[in-house]
Amino acid sequence: xxxxxxxxxxxxxxxxxxxxxxxxxxxxxxxxxxxxxxxxxxxxxxxxxxxxxxxxxxxxxxxxxxxxxxxxxxxxxxxxxxxxxxxxxxxxxxxxxxxxxxxxxxxxxxxxxxxxxxxxxxxxxxxxxxxxxxxxxxxxxxxxxxxxxxxxxxxxxxxxxxxxxxxxxxxxxxxxxxxxxxxxxxxxxxxxxxxxxxxxxxxxxxxxxxxxxxxxxxxxxxxxxxxxxxxxxxxxxxxxxxxxxxxxxxxxxxxxxxxxxxxxxxxxxxxxxxxxxxxxxxxxxx
Numbered sequence: 001x002x003x004x005x006x007x008x009x010x011x012x013x014x015x016x017x018x019x020x021x022x023x024x025x026x027x028x029x030x031x032x033x034x035x036x037x038x039x040x041x042x043x044x045x046x047x048x049x050x051x052x053x054x055x056x057x058x059x060x061x062x063x064x065x066x067x068x069x070x071x072x073x074x075x076x077x078x079x080x081x082x083x084x085x086x087x088x089x090x091x092x093x094x095x096x097x098x099x100x101x102x103x104x105x106x107x108x109x110x111x112x113x114x115x116x117x118x119x120x121x122x123x124x125x126x127x128x129x130x131x132x133x134x135x136x137x138x139x140x141x142x143x144x145x146x147x148x149x150x151x152x153x154x155x156x157x158x159x160x161x162x163x164x165x166x167x168x169x170x171x172x173x174x175x176x177x178x179x180x181x182x183x184x185x186x187x188x189x190x191x192x193x194x195x196x197x198x199x200x201x202x203x204x205x206x207x208x209x210x211x212x213x214x215x216x217x218x219x220x221x222x223x224x225x226x227x228x229x230x231x232x233x234x235x236x237x238x239x240x241x242x243x244x245x246x247x248x249x250x251x252x253x254x255x256x257x258x259x260x261x262x263x264x265x266x267x268x269x270x271x272x273x274x275x276x277x278x279x280x281x282x283x284x285x286x
Contacts, residue, residue, distance in 0.1 A: 194241075239265075
């Protein structure tokens, strides 16, 4: 993540130009994800999960003044959510190794290098330089293997649907708000099995950074669309489920997004870096 263009020290409200640097006035250096979160929240580049939450300049200056006067209080839930974002970054960059970097470089650039060596080998073979041809082919072989692997990955991704991570989503509560089900029996909702299993566990699931909310209170038939059931809302539209195919849809004025299941939808909007709401949709219940 790129550093903020301008932020303030969360201790004394002195302005600085980087999230991670020490305060030029009091010397305080952010050292925890919570410190980084608070600094980002009060920056002029408060962007998280591709969502720009930056306060307007006038409001930002007022907030800085309140912090300096000691009257500003952070929203604990907001701080916790943004801290989770930094934890995700930390886990990702902490998982990088020389071997993984080398593998990625070979995967992405190996095919091009292999093609170059292949052309060189062919040219040398035409000139009867068999020793040099053999060397070029040896150098090209690993790259050609990388090309074959890349083609294999593309074929697998094309033939198999996006994996449903419903066994993991919502274990991270800081990005998602939930309300435990108040009714044990979901049959009164006349829902498909997957949706029924979801509402057997939860009355409400709100993914805060996307504005998507799935809740029992929104369940209703959609006018003029007998096969669709409304199960939630977005900032500009509706979350629905198809009664026969069990596919989930986000219907907005700009268009309709379709997902293979509720689990796939929630995986997509939460992001795979979150492991959310524990086994829910496996076989129709927990």
